Amino acid sequence: MSLTKDQLLQQVKKEISEVTPHEVHERLQKGDKFVLLDVREKEEFDEGAIENAVFIPRGFLELRIENAVPDKDTPIVVYCAGGVRSALATKTLKDMGYKNVQSMVGGFNAWKNAQYKVVKPKFLTPEQRTRYSRQILIPEVGEKGQIKLLESKVLLIGAGGLGSPAAYYLAAAGVGTLGIVDSDVVDESNLQRQILHNTEWLGKSKVESAQNTLKKLNPGITVIPYAERLSVNNIDIIKDYDVIIDGSDNFKTRYLVNDACIFYGKPNIYGSIFRFEGQATTFIPGEGPCYRCLYPIPTPAELAPT
8 A cells, every 4th residue: 555645744744853943053153063954946946045954955965965975974954834844854865874863853944934034045147157168067066165165365475477377277266256465567678477457558567457357357357456566554455365475585574474474364375486496385363373483583675586
């Protein structure tokens, strides 16, 4: 004798564990580590979801869950719109060997009715999917990673031999906001290595030249030019950025950037080059040494290579 839908659901619920939206909310507030799994359809998910939920439609669950949650001991809370699909999905996950899975009673509708936080998921436009398709194919990036890149802000100190290739590739990769600090103008001797500039910009501002080049490369990003020399009077601009790339050409600026990055808690990516030798290092405040740890005694300016 075959079971009706209601009988099947009742049987499934006897075999799984359930949790209320209130209990899920409390666990999130406490900072408990678990995966929130949304098994609704894409149209439903697009209209709103629980923050940081992993989205896998019920029909693709068996195909995608092991990539999304490889460790089968990971705690998982599954939700759908009303609690039916999530119950069935929870049973499926248990059958696949996941040991700590619960279904949220009442689903997303109950979560919204309780007036808990709902976010509008962010998605790439069709044009962005095409432009960044090769990055999105990389599992470590994916659509989520590309969206994070587009929301990121990077400040480059210098638009010369170090800043030029860095800015060019960051723009191509889709870093959403690039700030560029440089008070200099384009000189003909720059052109054999400073790929942001060309002969049309000789004698003109390097940051404006950089902005022009990068916007032609990727019109979808924002480029903010700072045609000024970095000093104690304007160093606070770094507070508005996520990552700082120091491609400056003098020791005074390097120490200034280092100290400001420590003060504001910003990662400092430092690079330098001399003839056929180069050096690149990332300093993360609070997690390791800084530039002053690497070079405790400032080198006299007159000894800097030209």
